[in-house]
Amino acid sequence: MAEDEKNPAREIIADYAQAHFRYFRTADGTVYAQRNGHPVARPIRSQGTTGSHRxxxxxxxxxxGRGVFNGTAMKEALDLIEALALSEPVRAVHIRVAPGFDGATWLDLGRTDGMSVRIHPTGWDIAVPDPGEVCWRRTQLTGELPLPAKDTDGKGIDLLFRLCNFASASSECLAMAWLVGCLGPSVPVPAPFLTGPQGAGKSTAGRMLMRIIEGMSGDLRRAPKDEENLLAAVAAGWITALDNLSHMTPDMSDAMCCIVTGAENVKRALFTDGDVFRVGYRRPLLLTGIDVGVIRPDLAERLLPLRLERPAGRRTEAELWAEYADVLPVVLGSLLDLTVKVRAAEAETPTDLRMADFAHLCAQLDVATGLGALAAYRASLDDLNDDVIEGDLLAQTVLQHAETITPGTAQRMTSTEWLACLSRVYSGDELRALPKGWPTTGKVLSDRLKRLQPTLAARQVLIEAGRTKEGRYLEMTRPAPTPPHEQPPLP
Structure with missing residues (x-):
C-alpha cells in the first residue's frame, strides 16, 4: 500500500501545504498563505471565485500527482493550518505600494510573475521582491501595470498633460505632486477634486491619473450610499476614485477625512457574539464633479482642487485611450524618475499647514523642478477657505462681527452670549429671520466655531475656548498687524 494511502486526506493536504507555502497572520488576526519564493499572499479563508488559496x-x-480531495478533507486541513499559523510571527501585507528595506519603497505591477518596481534613494529598478521584505495582497481591483520605460528624460509628464485638459500650470504641478505622493506608503496626500465646466473631461482626466498607478483596468466609481460600502471599496484597492459627485452628506464627508489621513474601523465578526475584526486604512482618494455644495472645513483642508477646461477639439474614446495605453509605460517611467529626484531633494517642512507631509513633498518638488508647487498648494487652500465661507452663513457673520474688534484686542463672552450677539449681527436692522441650520444653543454654537477655527484663522480671526472660576468662555481675537521691519539707514 502506498504511503499516501495510509494517511488521512487531511494530513496529505496539510503536509503538502506546509511544504509549498508559508503561513502567517497579520495584526488583525487574518491568516495568509504565501507560496515559497513568491511575493503574493492570499487569505486562506478567501472564497473568491478566482485565485483563492483553496x-x-x-x-x-x-x-x-497527489490526487483530488473532497471539501471535508480540505476544510479540516485548512482548520489545522490556520490554528498553527496563529503562533507564527505577525507580518504585514500591502496593496500596490509598500515600504522596503534601506529606505526603499515598492510598487506592485500586478503581474503573475510578481515583478515589481523598487524605488530607492539612487534610482529605481524592476525586480521580484524578496518575500521576506514585501508581501503583496491582491484583490479583483488590482490591475496589471506595464513595465515602465527607462531613460524617458521626463517626456512622459508632458505626454500625460497633453491628454488632459488642466486649466493652469498650477493644477498640473499639484497633480504631479499628488502622483508622487501616491507612491509613498507613509505619506497621507489630499484628495484631488477635479472640477470644471460640463464637458471639460473631468472623468477622463480622473481615469488617466489613477490608471498610472492602478493599471488600465482601474476605473471611477459612483459614490456608495453609505459609509460601510465606501470603506469596503477602499480596503480592496489603493486609489479610490469617485465620479460625478453632486452632494456630500456630513457622514460621507467625515468618512472621506478618515480615508485621507487614516483611521481604523472595528466591526463584529460575522456569525459570532463577541469577536471583532479590525480594518485599518489610509488611501489616496480622487473625486470628480462640477460642484458638491457646501464643503465642511475639515474636508476642505484635505482636498486638492484641480481645475480643467473644455478642450478646443474632441477625439473619440477609442483614439484617446489607444494613445494613452501606448504612452503609459513612458508616463510611469517619468513619474518614477521624478519620484527619485523629489525624495532626494532637501527642503524644510512648512509648519503652518495641516497636511504637513504633502506640503513638505511640494517643497521638495519645488527644489527638484522649480515649479512652485507649494505656492500653488497654499493658493488652492485659500480658494477652498473662500468656498467654505461662501457656503456657511455663520462663518460670514463671524467675519462681519470681527471687523468691529480692534486689531490686537480680544472679545470674551460665554457661548450663549456669543449666540445672542451673532444672531443680532445676522438679523441686523431688518430683523431677518434666522436661517435654517443656525445654532440653537450655546453648545451647538461652540461646536460649530471649533469646526470653523482653521477657516477663520486663515482670515485672521482667532477663536479660543477657555474656563475661569465663573465658567467657560469663547474668545475672539484679531491679531495686530505685524509692523514692517525698519529699513537700515543709507550710508
Whole structure:
C-alpha cells in the first residue's frame, strides 16, 4: 500500500501545504498563505471565485500527482493550518505600494510573475521582491501595470498633460505632486477634486491619473450610499476614485477625512457574539464633479482642487485611450524618475499647514523642478477657505462681527452670549429671520466655531475656548498687524 494511502486526506493536504507555502497572520488576526519564493499572499479563508488559496492547493495537489480531495478533507486541513499559523510571527501585507528595506519603497505591477518596481534613494529598478521584505495582497481591483520605460528624460509628464485638459500650470504641478505622493506608503496626500465646466473631461482626466498607478483596468466609481460600502471599496484597492459627485452628506464627508489621513474601523465578526475584526486604512482618494455644495472645513483642508477646461477639439474614446495605453509605460517611467529626484531633494517642512507631509513633498518638488508647487498648494487652500465661507452663513457673520474688534484686542463672552450677539449681527436692522441650520444653543454654537477655527484663522480671526472660576468662555481675537521691519539707514 502506498504511503499516501495510509494517511488521512487531511494530513496529505496539510503536509503538502506546509511544504509549498508559508503561513502567517497579520495584526488583525487574518491568516495568509504565501507560496515559497513568491511575493503574493492570499487569505486562506478567501472564497473568491478566482485565485483563492483553496484553489491553489487543489491545483497543486492535482498537478503533483497527489490526487483530488473532497471539501471535508480540505476544510479540516485548512482548520489545522490556520490554528498553527496563529503562533507564527505577525507580518504585514500591502496593496500596490509598500515600504522596503534601506529606505526603499515598492510598487506592485500586478503581474503573475510578481515583478515589481523598487524605488530607492539612487534610482529605481524592476525586480521580484524578496518575500521576506514585501508581501503583496491582491484583490479583483488590482490591475496589471506595464513595465515602465527607462531613460524617458521626463517626456512622459508632458505626454500625460497633453491628454488632459488642466486649466493652469498650477493644477498640473499639484497633480504631479499628488502622483508622487501616491507612491509613498507613509505619506497621507489630499484628495484631488477635479472640477470644471460640463464637458471639460473631468472623468477622463480622473481615469488617466489613477490608471498610472492602478493599471488600465482601474476605473471611477459612483459614490456608495453609505459609509460601510465606501470603506469596503477602499480596503480592496489603493486609489479610490469617485465620479460625478453632486452632494456630500456630513457622514460621507467625515468618512472621506478618515480615508485621507487614516483611521481604523472595528466591526463584529460575522456569525459570532463577541469577536471583532479590525480594518485599518489610509488611501489616496480622487473625486470628480462640477460642484458638491457646501464643503465642511475639515474636508476642505484635505482636498486638492484641480481645475480643467473644455478642450478646443474632441477625439473619440477609442483614439484617446489607444494613445494613452501606448504612452503609459513612458508616463510611469517619468513619474518614477521624478519620484527619485523629489525624495532626494532637501527642503524644510512648512509648519503652518495641516497636511504637513504633502506640503513638505511640494517643497521638495519645488527644489527638484522649480515649479512652485507649494505656492500653488497654499493658493488652492485659500480658494477652498473662500468656498467654505461662501457656503456657511455663520462663518460670514463671524467675519462681519470681527471687523468691529480692534486689531490686537480680544472679545470674551460665554457661548450663549456669543449666540445672542451673532444672531443680532445676522438679523441686523431688518430683523431677518434666522436661517435654517443656525445654532440653537450655546453648545451647538461652540461646536460649530471649533469646526470653523482653521477657516477663520486663515482670515485672521482667532477663536479660543477657555474656563475661569465663573465658567467657560469663547474668545475672539484679531491679531495686530505685524509692523514692517525698519529699513537700515543709507550710508
Amino acid at each position: 484553489q491553489e492547493l487543489l491545483v497543486g495537489l492535482y498537478k503533483d
